[in-house]
Amino acid sequence: MKFGMIGLGKMGLNLVKNAVDHGNKIVAFDLNSDAVKNADSYSSFVTGAKDIDELIEKLPNPKIIWLMLPAGEITDSMVTQLSKKLKAGDILIDGGNSNYKENLRQNVLLEENGIKFFDAGTSGGMDGARRAGNFMIGGNDVESWEIIEPLFADLSENGAYLFTGKIGSGHYLKMIHNGIEYGMMQAIAEGFEILEASDYDYDYEKVANLWNHGSVVRSWLMELAEEAFKKDPKLTEIAGRMHASGEGKWAIEEALEYNVPAPVIALSLMMRNRSMQSDTFTGKVVAALRNGFGGHAVDLVEKK
Secondary structure (H helix, E strand, O other): OEEEEEOOOHHHHHHHHHHHHOOOEEEEEOOOHHHHHHHHHHOOOEEEOOOHHHHHHOOOOOOEEEEOOOOOHHHHHHHHHHHOOOOOOOEEEEOOOOOHHHHHHHHHHHHHOOOEEEEEEEEOHHHHHHOOEEEEEEEOOHHHHHHHHHHHHHHEEEEEEEEOOOOOHHHHHHHHHHHHHHHHHHHHHHHHHHHHHOOOOOOHHHHHHHHOOOOOOOOHHHHHHHHHHHHOOOOOOEOOOOOOOOHHHHHHHHHHHOOOOOHHHHHHHHHHHHHOOOOOHHHHHHHHHHHHHHOOOOOEOOOO
16 A cells, blocks of 8 residues: 655654555655655655655555644644645545544544545554554544555554544544553552552562563553663652643543543543642653653753
C-alpha cells in the first residue's frame, strides 16, 4: 500500500519505519525539513515531499493520508487544509491523541466533500509504533475501512487493532484507555512511595523485576519501572512533576456527563495537578513511566 504520512515526530517516524518494514510505500511530510530528510533516507520506499501539494500529487487514488500531529489546533488546521485539497473517496486518518468531539466536528466538513475520515487511537508508545502497535479505529465508511485494514494489520501486534465503527469511537476508546492508564501508573507509583517511606532498604529495580515475574501486577508498566530504576535507583535526577496530555481530564468529563463513578481516574488526575506544585516520589515514578513508553519529557532536578 502507498499512503502519505504528515507528522514525522517520535510516533510518526516510527510508524513510517514500521510500515516500510512490511512492504508499504510512504510519501512523508513534516514542517521540519530535517525530519523529512531523515525519513527519506531510511528506505527507498519512503519519498519525502516539500509540501502538502507534492505529497498529494505523489499518491495514487484513492489517496490515503495519515496525520500524526499534536492534538488540537495543529491537527484541526491540517484537517481543514486537506478538506479543500482532497477529493471524494480519498481517505484521511487522524492517528494523534485528538478529542473525539473534534473528530465529530471535523467529519462534518470532510463529509461535505465526500472525504472518508477515520480516527485512530494509537497505543503502545514509541516501541509499539516502531514494531507492533495497538490501534482503536472509528469511521463511518465500511468500504473504505476494508481498503485501509491491511495497513493496520501490518502496523499492529497480532490482533491488536479493532474497527469500532462510527466516527469518534476510536479516539473515545483511546481516551478511556488513557484514563485507566492514569490510575494504573498512580497505583504503581504510590506503592513505590510507601516502600521509600518505610524502614526497609529495597532495591526498586529488583522489586519491579520480581513483581513482573508471575505476580498479579506484572505488566509493561512494571517493566518500564524496572528500566527507570536501573538507570537511576532513586530517581534523584527526575523532578516529581507529572505532566498530563489531557485525555485523563476528558475521560473524567465523560464520567461526569454519564454519572459514572470514576474515583480512581479522577484522583490520579488530581495527583498530577498536585505534582505541579510540589515534588513527590510518586511523581518521579509516573514521570519516569511516561517517559519510558511515550518519550514524554521529564523535568530534571535543578542542580544547585
